[in-house]
Amino acid sequence: MEPALAILIGVIVAASLYLMLSGNMVRFLFGLVLLSNAANLVIFVGGRLTYAAPPLVPEGLYAPVGVVANALPQALVLTAIVIGFGLLAFALVLVHRAYQVLGTVEGDDMRVAEPRADKG
Amino acid sequence: MLLTAPIIISFLTAIACFLARHDRVAQRWLSLLGSIALLIASFLLAAEVIRHGPIAAAMGGWLPPFGIVLVADLFAVSMVVISAIIAVTTTIYSFGEVTDGEERFGFHTLLHSLLAGGCGAFLTGDIFNLYVWFEVMLIASFGLLILGGRKEQIDGAVKYVVLNLISTIAFLTGIGLIYGATGTLNMAELRDAIPAIENDTVVLTTAVIFLFGFGVKAALFPVFFWLPASYHTPAVVVSSLFTALMTKVGVYALIRFFTLMYDTQMPQMQTMLLIIAAFTMVVGVLGAAAQNSIRRILAFHSVSQIGYILLGLAIFTPLALVGAIFFIIHHIVVKANLFLVGGVMTRLTGSEDLAKIGGLWRRTPWLAVLFLLPALSLAGLPPFFGFWAKLVVIQASFEADAYLYGFIALFVGLLTMYSMSKIWMEGFWKAHPNPSGAAALSLSRNELALLVAPIVLLTVATTALGLFASPFFDIAVQAAAQLTETDAYVRAVLGTLP
Numbered sequence: 001m002e003p004a005l006a007i008l009i010g011v012i013v014a015a016s017l018y019l020m021l022s023g024n025m026v027r028f029l030f031g032l033v034l035l036s037n038a039a040n041l042v043i044f045v046g047g048r049l050t051y052a053a054p055p056l057v058p059e060g061l062y063a064p065v066g067v068v069a070n071a072l073p074q075a076l077v078l079t080a081i082v083i084g085f086g087l088l089a090f091a092l093v094l095v096h097r098a099y100q101v102l103g104t105v106e107g108d109d110m111r112v113a114e115p116r117a118d119k120g
Numbered sequence: 121m122l123l124t125a126p127i128i129i130s131f132l133t134a135i136a137c138f139l140a141r142h143d144r145v146a147q148r149w150l151s152l153l154g155s156i157a158l159l160i161a162s163f164l165l166a167a168e169v170i171r172h173g174p175i176a177a178a179m180g181g182w183l184p185p186f187g188i189v190l191v192a193d194l195f196a197v198s199m200v201v202i203s204a205i206i207a208v209t210t211t212i213y214s215f216g217e218v219t220d221g222e223e224r225f226g227f228h229t230l231l232h233s234l235l236a237g238g239c240g241a242f243l244t245g246d247i248f249n250l251y252v253w254f255e256v257m258l259i260a261s262f263g264l265l266i267l268g269g270r271k272e273q274i275d276g277a278v279k280y281v282v283l284n285l286i287s288t289i290a291f292l293t294g295i296g297l298i299y300g301a302t303g304t305l306n307m308a309e310l311r312d313a314i315p316a317i318e319n320d321t322v323v324l325t326t327a328v329i330f331l332f333g334f335g336v337k338a339a340l341f342p343v344f345f346w347l348p349a350s351y352h353t354p355a356v357v358v359s360s361l362f363t364a365l366m367t368k369v370g371v372y373a374l375i376r377f378f379t380l381m382y383d384t385q386m387p388q389m390q391t392m393l394l395i396i397a398a399f400t401m402v403v404g405v406l407g408a409a410a411q412n413s414i415r416r417i418l419a420f421h422s423v424s425q426i427g428y429i430l431l432g433l434a435i436f437t438p439l440a441l442v443g444a445i446f447f448i449i450h451h452i453v454v455k456a457n458l459f460l461v462g463g464v465m466t467r468l469t470g471s472e473d474l475a476k477i478g479g480l481w482r483r484t485p486w487l488a489v490l491f492l493l494p495a496l497s498l499a500g501l502p503p504f505f506g507f508w509a510k511l512v513v514i515q516a517s518f519e520a521d522a523y524l525y526g527f528i529a530l531f532v533g534l535l536t537m538y539s540m541s542k543i544w545m546e547g548f549w550k551a552h553p554n555p556s557g558a559a560a561l562s563l564s565r566n567e568l569a570l571l572v573a574p575i576v577l578l579t580v581a582t583t584a585l586g587l588f589a590s591p592f593f594d595i596a597v598q599a600a601a602q603l604t605e606t607d608a609y610v611r612a613v614l615g616t617l618p
Contacts, residue, residue, distance in 0.1 A: 020286075025278065032285055039292040046300025073299070076248055080292055083255045087288075090262055091281055094274070097266075101274050107282075113275040113353050 005045045012038040025095045025105040032091065036084040040077045047073030122168055123177045123190045123243060125161040126200055129154060130236035137228035144223055148215055151228040155211045158235065159204040162197070169197045170595070174602060174612040176245060184245075185306040189613050191245035194599035195445060199242045199372055202452050205581070206364045207235050209574035213460055214357045216570030222267050222355070230267070234260035234365070241369050245613055247295050248305045250373065254291065254337070258284055261366055264358045265350060276350030283346040287336030294329035297322070308613035310381045311606055327382050327389060334377070337370025340430060341399035344423045348407060351422070352415035352472070356463030359415055363422050364456040368448055371429050375444065378433060379603040393434035398528050401427030405535040413472045414462040414547070417539050418455065421498075424532055425451045431529060432513050435520045441600035442593070443513035449592075450497070450509040453585070457494045457578035461487070464571050465547055470561050474543065479552035488548045490572070493579050495540040497586065500533045505585035508593070 012034050019031030047070035055071040057064050099105050102112060133154025140146040169175060174193040178184055192200075210231065218227050237257030244250050265277045299305055301322050302313035317323050332343070339347040347367070351359050382389070404424025411417045425447070432444025462472070464487060469477035481488045497504030500511075510533060517526035563571070585592060602608060 025282075028282065032289075035286070035289050036292075039289045039296065042293050043296035043299065046296040048300075073296075076295075076299075079248075079252065083252070086259065087255070087285055090259065091285065094262075094266070094277060094281055097269075098274050098278050101269075101271050107278070110275045110278060113272040113279075114349055 001049050002045055005041060005049075009038050009041050009045070012041070023107045025098065025107060028107070029088070029091055029095060033088060036080070036088070040080055040084075043073050043076050043080065121177075122161070122165050123175065123192055124179075125165065126158055126204070126239040127236050127243070129157045129161055130232045130239060133157070134229045134232035134236065137232060138226065141224055141226060141229070144220060147223060147228055151214075151232065152208075152211050154232055155204070155207040158207055158239075159201075162201045162204040162239075165192060166197045166201050168192075169194055174609045176612040184613055185304050185309045188249045189245040189306065189308075190243045191307075191609065191613055192243055193602045193609055193612075194595065195375070195603055196242045196372075198445070198449065198595070198599060199368070200239050202449055203235060203238050203242070203365055205578075206361065206452060206456055207231075209456065209460070209577055210357055210361045212570060213360070213463075213574045214355075216567045217355055217357050217463065219268075225267060226263065227267060230260045230263040231361070234264065234361070238365050238369055242372060245307045246305050247298070247307060247310070251288070251291055251295060254288060254369070254373075257366070257369060258288065261362065264361070265354050267358070268355065270353070273353045276353035280346045280350040283336055283343065287333045287343075290329055290336075291333035294326050294333060297329070298326050301326070306613070307376070307380055308610040311610055314381050315383065323382070324386070324388065327378075327386075330377050330382075331374070331392075334370045334374045335396070337367065338374060338426050338430075339367050339370070339400075339423050340396055340426060341403050341423075344400070344404070344426075347423060348416060348419045351419035352413065356415070356459060356466070359419070360456045360459035360463075363419070363459055364452045367422065367426055368452060371426060371448060374430070375433055375441075375603070379436075379441070380606055380609065390434055390436070393430060394522065394525060397427045397430035397434050398525055399427075400424065400430060401528060401532045405532045405539070408539045409535055409542075412474050414465060414474065414543060415459065415472055417543060418458055418462060421536065421539055422451070422455055424536070425455065425498075427532070428510070428513055428529060431517065431525055435516050435522055435525075437516055437520055438597070438600050438604055439512060439519065440516035441603055442596045443509065443516050445596045445599050446505075446509040446512055446593075449596075450505050450582075450585075453578055453581050454494045454498050454506060457575060457582065458491070458498065460571070460575050460578070461491045461494070462543075464575070465491075467563060467571070468561055469547070469552065474546035476553060477547055478550040479548075479555060481548040482551075487572075488544075490575050490579055491548065492544070494582055495544065497582050499537040499540055503586050505582050505589065507586065508589045 016031040016034035019027045050067060050069045053068045055064055055068040095105060102110055136150045137147050140150055169192050174191060176189050176191040179188045234257055237253050237260060240253035241250055244253060262281060265280060266273050301317050302310060304310060304313055314323060336343045351362060401424045404420055407420035408417045411420055429444045429447045432440045465480060466472045471477050497506035500506045514526045514529050
């Protein structure tokens with residue numbers, strides 16, 4: 001299962017790079033969503049995969065019995081998803097605002113802070 | 121308890137400022153009180169670390185390696201102290217600059233959240249926790265950057281946000297890979313776990329991913345473009361805060377990773393670090409030489425200074441690490457100060473563009489002195505602190521037979537002098553192109569006191585650090601020794617050596 005997921009991660013990263021390099025900020029955001037999901041998958045696969053074995057401790061015991069799923073990557077991914085969601089929401093609003101103020105979503109045309117004719 | 125104090129104080133201040141957001145006066149007092157409390161707490165923590173060596177505490181009673189630990193060694197604690205000093209100067213200067221509206225929209229809340237993130241990043245002993253602190257800092261910095269919402273701020277923020285988000289995702293991917301390879305996230309455990317990985321490719325791949333992730337944050341060549349695109353856009357006090365803390369957290373993480381966990385002496389790694397350091401120094405200073413606006417010169421120049429710090433890390437002799445630590449402290453104090461001076465210059469002359477200003481030497485000779493002292497320190501002239509910082513790094517590179525890099529560092533020092541003298545000649549020496557317009561711009565006595573007090577404070581610190589460098593040198597030597605001899609760090613975290 002791990003090799004298949006590794007290939008999937010590769011495909012997602014390739015797609016996200018394609019989107020991010022387009023220079024259009026909206027496409028860039030879609031690329032960013034994909035890339036952050038690829039990173040989450042890396043953590044998930046890094047914890048090794050098990051089939052249908054939730055990490056639950058039976059009643060009366062202190063440790064789960066037998067082989068169970070690694071709970072730590074799930075906690076990490078959950079944290080990363082929450083943080084990623086917050087950052088993405090901010091980035092989305094920022095790009096929207098940039099479109100209102102600067103009138104463009106093309107990265108190359110955003111030259112207010114660094115004017116092209118800057119002789120300095 | 122002492123270990124968590126800087127983080128808790130900052131968060132409590134942030135919350136208190138948020139609750140008091142409708143009352144400008146109360147908010148200001150709370151903010152100042154929080155900064156001073158942070159300063160006191162950081163001094164107490166530093167005293168503790170100097171007395172006992174590295175100290176660690178497990179959070180929530182979960183013992184390492186399962187729980188998250190906070191660790192303070194000398195390097196971490198000196199970063200916390202210097203952040204607290206910057207917190208105080210930033211708070212005071214903001215009273216004279218930040219508008220009512222910006223304060224209402226949470227300037228002080230964001231400022232203290234950013235400080236909490238910074239202190240957390242310096243003190244944590246867990247790599248995933250480091251990621252979380254980075255994000256706390258990042259989101260607070262986004263807020264500070266766009267506060268005010270001017271056109272060029274939005275423009276700069278887009279580039280800042282875009283590149284920093286990619287870097288955090290790279291960092292996160294690195295964490296996933298290293299967890300998959302070693303099964304731990306605890307830095308002290310990783311010290312022995314990473315060299316034990318049999319597959320060299322895994323080690324090198326993760327090392328490069330971390331180098332990229334932190335490199336973007338630290339503004340290393342060739343991934344520094346977000347810095348000169350954004351640092352001149354927000355309020356001056358925010359520029360000053362960012363140049364002091366944001367890039368330094370990246371550099372701090374680089375030094376922590378490549379002293380504690382990764383072996384910088386890996387041949388490919390060392391060559392790469394040296395080349396990146398050289399390009400960062402040269403490109404940054406050339407970029408500064410080409411600019412003509414105060415804050416853009418200073419922003420580009422910050423990039424070149426990061427190169428010196430990385431050079432110290434890349435050479436990796438004890439002396440070179442001392443130089444790197446000296447340089448971080450020096451750059452924080454001096455560059456934050458120069459941004460503040462630039463802000464006062466702009467307020468007195470009406471523009472940041474050097475072609476449109478002038479005549480400040482005649483009008484305000486005291487400001488000229490306050491500019492000249494840190495500027496000379498930055499250029500590395502004795503007896504200022506910058507001289508010692510540069511001397512140690514260059515001496516270390518000559519001792520390690522890295523002559524080429526030593527000469528590059530010297531040459532970059534000359535170009536620094538050029539950039540600083542440009543600001544001096546244009547801003548202070550030549551007459552103002554429109555004298556009657558400039559004379560109309562004056563600051564009230566109150567405003568002036570608030571703006572100049574932090575500058576005086578930082579200038580005194582720069583001069584004192586230069587004149588009485590020897591005790592600080594001793595502390596830096598000890599801090600560097602703790603970075604190379606990591607046994608004390610590991611023992612503080614795990615209780616025993618594995």
